[in-house]
Amino acid sequence: MTGLKDLYEYIDQHRDQYISWLQEGCRQPSVSTQFRGIDEMAAMVEGYLLKLNAEVQIVPTGRHPVVYGKILSDKEKTLSFYNHYDVQPEDPIELWDYPPFGAEIHDGKLFARGVADNKGNLFARIAAIHAYQQVYGELPVNIKFFVDGEEEFGSIYTHHAIENAPDIIETDGYIWESGYKTPDGALSIRLGLKGMLYIELRAKGANTDLHSSNAAIIENPAWRLVWALNTLKGTDERVKIEGFYDRVDQPSELEKQMLANMPLHEKEMLKNLELESFLLNLDGDELKEKFIFQPTCTICGIYSGYTGEGSKTVLPSEAKVKIDFRLVPDQDPDEIIVLLRKHLDKHGFEDITIHKISGKKAAKTDPGDPLAKVAIKEAEKFYGKPPQIFSMSPGTGPMYKLAAQYNIPAVSFGVGYEDSRIHAPNENIRIEDFIEGIKFICTVMHEYSLVNKGISVG
Numbered sequence: 174m175t176g177l178k179d180l181y182e183y184i185d186q187h188r189d190q191y192i193s194w195l196q197e198g199c200r201q202p203s204v205s206t207q208f209r210g211i212d213e214m215a216a217m218v219e220g221y222l223l224k225l226n227a228e229v230q231i232v233p234t235g236r237h238p239v240v241y242g243k244i245l246s247d248k249e250k251t252l253s254f255y256n257h258y259d260v261q262p263e264d265p266i267e268l269w270d271y272p273p274f275g276a277e278i279h280d281g282k283l284f285a286r287g288v289a290d291n292k293g294n295l296f297a298r299i300a301a302i303h304a305y306q307q308v309y310g311e312l313p314v315n316i317k318f319f320v321d322g323e324e325e326f327g328s329i330y331t332h333h334a335i336e337n338a339p340d341i342i343e344t345d346g347y348i349w350e351s352g353y354k355t356p357d358g359a360l361s362i363r364l365g366l367k368g369m370l371y372i373e374l375r376a377k378g379a380n381t382d383l384h385s386s387n388a389a390i391i392e393n394p395a396w397r398l399v400w401a402l403n404t405l406k407g408t409d410e411r412v413k414i415e416g417f418y419d420r421v422d423q424p425s426e427l428e429k430q431m432l433a434n435m436p437l438h439e440k441e442m443l444k445n446l447e448l449e450s451f452l453l454n455l456d457g458d459e460l461k462e463k464f465i466f467q468p469t470c471t472i473c474g475i476y477s478g479y480t481g482e483g484s485k486t487v488l489p490s491e492a493k494v495k496i497d498f499r500l501v502p503d504q505d506p507d508e509i510i511v512l513l514r515k516h517l518d519k520h521g522f523e524d525i526t527i528h529k530i531s532g533k534k535a536a537k538t539d540p541g542d543p544l545a546k547v548a549i550k551e552a553e554k555f556y557g558k559p560p561q562i563f564s565m566s567p568g569t570g571p572m573y574k575l576a577a578q579y580n581i582p583a584v585s586f587g588v589g590y591e592d593s594r595i596h597a598p599n600e601n602i603r604i605e606d607f608i609e610g611i612k613f614i615c616t617v618m619h620e621y622s623l624v625n626k627g628i629s630v631g
Contacts, residue, residue, distance in 0.1 A: 235330030260287030506532030
């Protein structure tokens with residue numbers, strides 16, 4: 174965009190500075206599930222927002238704080254950034270080619286835990302605000318930063334921040350945390366998120382592990398759990414819980430049209446994953462509809478007895494499994510857990526207990542919303558090809574609690590790419606994608622400021 178030429182040049186001239194900011198952020202561990210480095214990372218984010226002359230609050234929640242920054246003036250519109258400063262654990266460390274918190278650059282890529290999810294996007298947005306201020310003096314819109322400290326923990330208490338700082342939701346729209354480039358270089362734009370119910374099922378046996386010879390007369394809780402799991406889903410991938418699909422919202426005609434026009438790059442995905450095919454040998458629109466608009470039931474991990482090297486003949490006293498259900502509109506996680514309890518009881522598994530870890534509703538933004546339209550239009554102009562548009566991301570976050578329930582639109586895009594390896598060893602982003610991401614945030618801010626639209630807070 175020629176109108177922002179000076180801004181783009183400034184970003185290019187100061188790219189090393191912005192890369193060093195990102196490296197500093199990535200070198201600070203901030204593993205929310207292990208309560209490691211959280212206070213230090215929150216303080217670092219606060220410091221960077223203060224560089225932007227933002228008014229900053231460390232807002233308490235039930236667990237990790239939210240860093241809330243705002244840069245307000247007399248501008249008509251307010252644009253908010255939702256990001257998070259916490260990251261996943263780096264394990265297994267032995268599978269990393271470079272130190273997970275080293276933020277080293279190799280072959281044009283920066284490797285670090287959390288760089289794609291989500292520090293790369295956070296620092297791209299901080300850099301965009303800084304660059305815009307340096308070149309033009311003032312921002313085209315009011316800006317707010319909502320930087321979550323426990324997204325990787327499920328954002329269970331994040332909504333407490335709204336209670337402690339209610340003006341957080343006084344905004345026209347969110348640019349949400351994440352996003353990626355497709356293999357052909359187009360920007361992926363997501364207009365919503367699936368919901369989720371995350372639980373743990375537990376089966377108990379004797380009050381201690383026993384010698385496995387006792388399996389002839391003592392019930393094995395691991396088998397109890399396996400048998401219970403076998404009732405939840407069939408080989409046709411349909412969830413067998415009665416009523417599970419009753420409230421699944423079907424895609425609209427517009428969403429079906431968007432789905433048909435959305436490239437999924439199936440061959441590239443399969444090649445990167447070293448797989449021959451997708452589930453049920455699906456492809457095309459049928460695969461995309463299942464990916465975006467259908468709920469799931471996924472075993473995330475199972476533990477029981479001895480799992481170390483060699484053998485140990487043991488009859489375990491307990492078995493546990495973690496399961497996530499990705500939910501779509503209008504499924505309610507609290508209702509699903511009730512249906513699950515009824516299902517287990519009906520099949521004779523009254524003894525298996527359910528422990529809820531987190532639950533979130535799905536959220537969607539109207540593709541005709543002004544913020545969505547600006548992002549889609551400018552992405553095609555900036556990246557030189559039509560963006561990949563998801564009506565909903567298959568992933569999950571607190572979008573319903575922070576945006577959708579207040580009728581605030583949220584649009585997601587970012588600086589990752591198809592091989593960013595989020596949550597996995599060797600997580601990385603490409604440096605050029607990071608620099609482009611800074612410029613694109615500036616573009617969206619600028620163009621959104623020109624839209625004739627009033628405040629849309631619900």
